[in-house]
Amino acid sequence: MGMTAIEKILARNSGLARVRPGDIVTTKVETAILFDNNFMETSWREILHVYDPAKIVVVFDHRAPASHVLSAKAHQTGRAFVKQFGIERFHDIGFHQGISHALVADHGYGLPGTVLLCSDSHTCSAGVFNLAARGVGAPDMTYAVAKGETWFRVGETIRYDLCGALRPGVSAKDVFLHLANTHGDHATMNVEYGGPALAGLSMNARRTISTMSAELSVEFATFEPDQIMIDHVQARTDAPFEPVWPDTNADYADKRVIDLNLIEPLVALPDAVLNNARAVGDVAGTDIDQAFIGSCANGTLDDLAVAARVLAGRRVADGTRLVVTPATQSIYRAAMAEGYIQTIVEAGGVVTNATCGACGGGSMGLLGPGEICITASTRNFKGRMGDAAARIYMASPATVAASAIAGVIASPMDYFT
């Protein structure tokens, strides 16, 4: 039997002819990304040696600009680290600010066929560029930065072939919610995405799916390469790379087909992502206090365009707060040039600087006890966005924007006919 894409990537980067599920492999790490939480005094262990400053990226995203003194101190520690080791790929507060996973996409940091580690759980995001990309904890990150290598436990792979096309008003977030609702968790396993529908999905849409795959508990989420992806990366970096296609006789644990034509807008109910979504019609009319569009999964230019389309010429309902957070400052600038920011603000939305912001409940846009939020971010866990007694529904940016106008959960479909 042949190998799946991720097995081939892991084999290549560990110098082995082949790997099989169950193997433990040690690979080199091409890209290692540290972010502001790594430098918090409750996590940081001073690193005395780095394997290669050119392979390291440092990003301030979770609490940027600093939300309190603890994060201000973390940023100071991070700046000192960057200076000490001469790290050039540094995203401080300012022009190049943004969420790490979106910056990887913006800057071509994820080289197809390589290994990328970041100390954030949604690092599988970069799998859209055909990488072995995974989130690890601060200890693994420290090890990788010091030694340039890490270990992986090779899991079995499930192949998802996407076919058909999305109807207007239905988005990649709905595809993910459908997958999470139908197939549940994939703990200890990998997912590989491919199929004829990829050609019709933008890199941003694909990245929503790869990023959200963290919620499936996958080890890796890897997309099959295509020319659109290769062009995207080549437009952003001169570094050479070699994409990896799965063998035609690859050994998958299962092969599943998802027909995009059949997907409808879904909403995940509070507290869990998996097996917890309903058709938007089933929860339509639920009161909301806050609506949030942003995060590494849904703070893309496409997402801001959809929000602007829904909000154009309308107003956010009285008593409802709409918070919109572009994933990077470069997306923010592009959205300004397109007029999206103006449209959203004129509708009564609050547009923040690029940051994780309300997604992680760490810096702004927090929820009080009993408040209800509909979010287009990544997680609806209890307590995730503020008080543990707040309730968080999760849906696409289109559904969130439509809900902000209605002041209750609402279907976006009328805006896309």
Next chain:
Amino acid sequence: MNDLFNDQISGRVWVVGDDINTDLILPIQAYYLPVEQQPAWVFSANRPGWSGDVGQGDILVAGRNFGVGSSRPAARSLKNLGLACLLADSINGLFYRNAINFAFPALEAPGVTALFKEGDRAEISFEAARIANPASGKTLDGVPMPAQLLAILQAGGIYSLLQSENLIR
């Protein structure tokens, strides 16, 4: 071998369900607190008061997909709470890595939630991944931790290794 690691583990069992996420184990408010104050917040949203009932050496038995969620050091809180071991039907890969790296013994054992009810005693041979409920007489073989990973756990976690090589302070 580090004296933190004990191959024969036995203790009182607490049982939780599927998909226990890291926001429940280490809520964001607690993440800002000094490390020693963080364990008191474990499960404060889904099981208020529980962290005060946990005794040194107790064992946590969980369902599928334990530890889904962020990369935060949630495993460290479970260890510092005094828990001796985690047994789960399945464990999120990122949580599993953090457990090893913070030297918190964790075993995947599909079916383990059916073996215990809360308050039972569990007896575990960790290296062999052999789990027993002496009261019922039932046993279960979990998935042994691969030798390379067990070595990190036995060394007291990855920071101990890096420190011994003078790579971190």
